[in-house]
Amino acid sequence: MAPEARRAGLIAVFAACCFAFACAKGTSDVTATWTLEPAHPTTDAATVIRVALAHGDGSPVNGARLRLEAHMNHPGMAPVVGELTERGSGIYESRVTLTMAGPWMLAVSGELPGGRRILKQTEVTAVQPSP
Amino acid sequence: VDILQLPVVGAVLRWRRIRTLLQLGMLIVAVSIVIHGLFGPQIGPRNLSTVLTSIHWRGLLVVGLLIAGNVFCTACPMILARDAARRAIAPRLSWPRGWRRKWIGVGLLIVVLFSYELFDLWNLPAATAWLILCYFALAVAVDALFKGASFCKYVCPIGQFNFIASTVAPLEIGVRSSDVCRGCRTSDCIKGQRQEVQPLRVVHRGCELGLFVPAKTGNLDCTFCLDCVHACPHDNVALTTRLPALELLETRRRSGVGRLLQRADLAALAIVFTFGALINAFAMTSPAYAVERRLAALMHVQSEGPVLAALFIMGLVLLPAALLFGANAIARLLTRDAGANRGAVMQFAFALVPFGFGVWLAHYGFHLLTGLLTIIPVTQSAAIDLFGRSVLGEPLWGWTGMGPGQVYPIQLGFLILGACGSLALVRTASSRDTPQRSTAAAAPWHALVLALFIAAVWILNLPMDMRGLGGVG
Numbered sequence: 001m002a003p004e005a006r007r008a009g010l011i012a013v014f015a016a017c018c019f020a021f022a023c024a025k026g027t028s029d030v031t032a033t034w035t036l037e038p039a040h041p042t043t044d045a046a047t048v049i050r051v052a053l054a055h056g057d058g059s060p061v062n063g064a065r066l067r068l069e070a071h072m073n074h075p076g077m078a079p080v081v082g083e084l085t086e087r088g089s090g091i092y093e094s095r096v097t098l099t100m101a102g103p104w105m106l107a108v109s110g111e112l113p114g115g116r117r118i119l120k121q122t123e124v125t126a127v128q129p130s131p
Numbered sequence: 132v133d134i135l136q137l138p139v140v141g142a143v144l145r146w147r148r149i150r151t152l153l154q155l156g157m158l159i160v161a162v163s164i165v166i167h168g169l170f171g172p173q174i175g176p177r178n179l180s181t182v183l184t185s186i187h188w189r190g191l192l193v194v195g196l197l198i199a200g201n202v203f204c205t206a207c208p209m210i211l212a213r214d215a216a217r218r219a220i221a222p223r224l225s226w227p228r229g230w231r232r233k234w235i236g237v238g239l240l241i242v243v244l245f246s247y248e249l250f251d252l253w254n255l256p257a258a259t260a261w262l263i264l265c266y267f268a269l270a271v272a273v274d275a276l277f278k279g280a281s282f283c284k285y286v287c288p289i290g291q292f293n294f295i296a297s298t299v300a301p302l303e304i305g306v307r308s309s310d311v312c313r314g315c316r317t318s319d320c321i322k323g324q325r326q327e328v329q330p331l332r333v334v335h336r337g338c339e340l341g342l343f344v345p346a347k348t349g350n351l352d353c354t355f356c357l358d359c360v361h362a363c364p365h366d367n368v369a370l371t372t373r374l375p376a377l378e379l380l381e382t383r384r385r386s387g388v389g390r391l392l393q394r395a396d397l398a399a400l401a402i403v404f405t406f407g408a409l410i411n412a413f414a415m416t417s418p419a420y421a422v423e424r425r426l427a428a429l430m431h432v433q434s435e436g437p438v439l440a441a442l443f444i445m446g447l448v449l450l451p452a453a454l455l456f457g458a459n460a461i462a463r464l465l466t467r468d469a470g471a472n473r474g475a476v477m478q479f480a481f482a483l484v485p486f487g488f489g490v491w492l493a494h495y496g497f498h499l500l501t502g503l504l505t506i507i508p509v510t511q512s513a514a515i516d517l518f519g520r521s522v523l524g525e526p527l528w529g530w531t532g533m534g535p536g537q538v539y540p541i542q543l544g545f546l547i548l549g550a551c552g553s554l555a556l557v558r559t560a561s562s563r564d565t566p567q568r569s570t571a572a573a574a575p576w577h578a579l580v581l582a583l584f585i586a587a588v589w590i591l592n593l594p595m596d597m598r599g600l601g602g603v604g
Binding site for chain 2: 078121
């Protein structure tokens with residue numbers, strides 16, 4: 001293959017990957033509202049995490065298959081993963097223990113009815129150590 | 132032992148395309164990092180950009196230095212991009228004579244360490260991607276303007292880190308037979324080989340960092356590119372095993388470097404390398420957060436920048452100066468030596484490098500070992516981001532690595548290894564420079580190494596706190 005053709009091929013692959021990633025983020029018409037109980041989690045007790053999903057027109061997103069991931073904000077740490085149970089009216093709930101003090105990232109991922117992927121995230125600024 | 136003469140390994144290393152192959156591999160990794168960093172989810176532990184750089188690249192870099200040498204520079208993809216750019220733009224300028232020191236590189240290394248803490252780069256995939264793009268752009272721009280490997284030698288902060296760390300590596304490029312070099316009239320190892328019919332066309336590149344192999348000592352400024360191996364018409368360049376770190380006591384003039392004790396910039400690099408290791412590890416702990424809050428209250432500031440700057444000035448300038456000059460003053464008192472002390476301070480600053488490397492190993496090794504397998508779920512997750520469905524299966528988030536408790540003895544081992552290396556260097560330097568009172572001359576420096584070792588063990592035992600601080604007030 002000629003060097004020019006090889007270069008053009010590489011650029012095309014790069015552009016296709018960028019395009020695919022950009023398209024994969026297309027769930028912006030669904031909003032997520034997060035609630036934590038207790039509002040300031042600690043490492044020694046479970047936290048109930050609720051996420052309410054709604055379409056752009058405000059109607060609830062029911063029937064989604066979702067999973068909760070709680071990540072420390074540094075890579076390489078074991079995340080806490082939990083299944084989200086549907087409670088009705090677009091509300092999904094999970095109960096997890098955030099095992100280390102500091103900031104965490106919560107992500108909800110899975111499939112919406114119809115098969116579209118969803119990924120929504122929020123940050124828990126400071127999980128408190130056990131007293 | 133000459134590694135290049137070993138079966139299989141030697142043949143692979145002597146293959147002319149091996150470096151390009153390694154660079155291509157790293158380029159693919161860099162492209163993946165940039166694409167996922169820019170377009171993937173902005174969650175540090177879920178993005179290839181931050182996972183590959185913070186866990187795998189940093190960890191494998193120090194492990195590579197421990198078991199072989201400066202292998203990251205060998206496989207650096209920025210040189211591949213630079214070589215491609217140089218096909219279009221041939222550099223015409225020489226790096227300015229007044230800048231032929233490491234000060235720019237040392238300054239940029241401090242900026243990188245500082246920015247990492249200030250902006251929490253481990254949790255910013257897009258910023259990490261942009262940083263890598265800027266790195267490539269800077270490397271290409273500098274080397275499109277200036278001849279040789281000016282970026283590697285004088286600018287690249289990762290390169291400076293690797294150069295000083297590679298002084299404790301077990302392998303070194305050298306000559307097989309000095310007699311063969313004495314009879315050589317072409318010096319292709321530094322000049323390179325050119326075609327006879329087209330003298331402008333380079334067949335084999337010589338050392339771009341200005342290291343003349345027969346006069347080369349140690350690993351400083353060597354990128355393990357193996358250009359000299361391919362260029363030598365007498366097949367007289369070897370990759371030999373050696374006693375790690377001993378080169379830090381070498382006082383002879385080195386090709387491309389000069390005398391170590393006349394290079395304040397290299398001594399500064401050694402200090403930043405050693406004390407930066409402690410700061411970098413300490414910054415991940417809960418007490419660091421408490422110290423920052425207290426400093427913020429004292430300084431009456433709300434943002435983290437000034438507080439972190441104060442910590443860096445204390446940790447990289449004031450504390451090292453107090454410790455090094457203090458130890459030297461005590462040594463002079465004990466040995467009743469009133470002579471010049473700058474050389475001694477520099478010599479012992481270099482002697483701390485093995486300890487500093489032990490701390491980097493303990494820190495980066497911890498992340499590598501505890502997070503080694505995270506690349507699997509993160510790649511699965513990236514495939515979902517790319518294809519919209521789980522083509523590699525649902526992410527196995529339970530796959531991480533060894534438990535922190537299992538890694539702790541390994542970390543401790545690295546610290547002990549580094550401290551022993553520094554203690555041995557101090558002892559050897561004292562015996563050489565003050566033979567009559569070597570024990571007294573070494574005592575304060577041994578005490579300093581032990582104090583730093585205790586500090587490192589203390590840091591290792593502190594509770595971790597992955598801080599994502601926007602403000603500390």
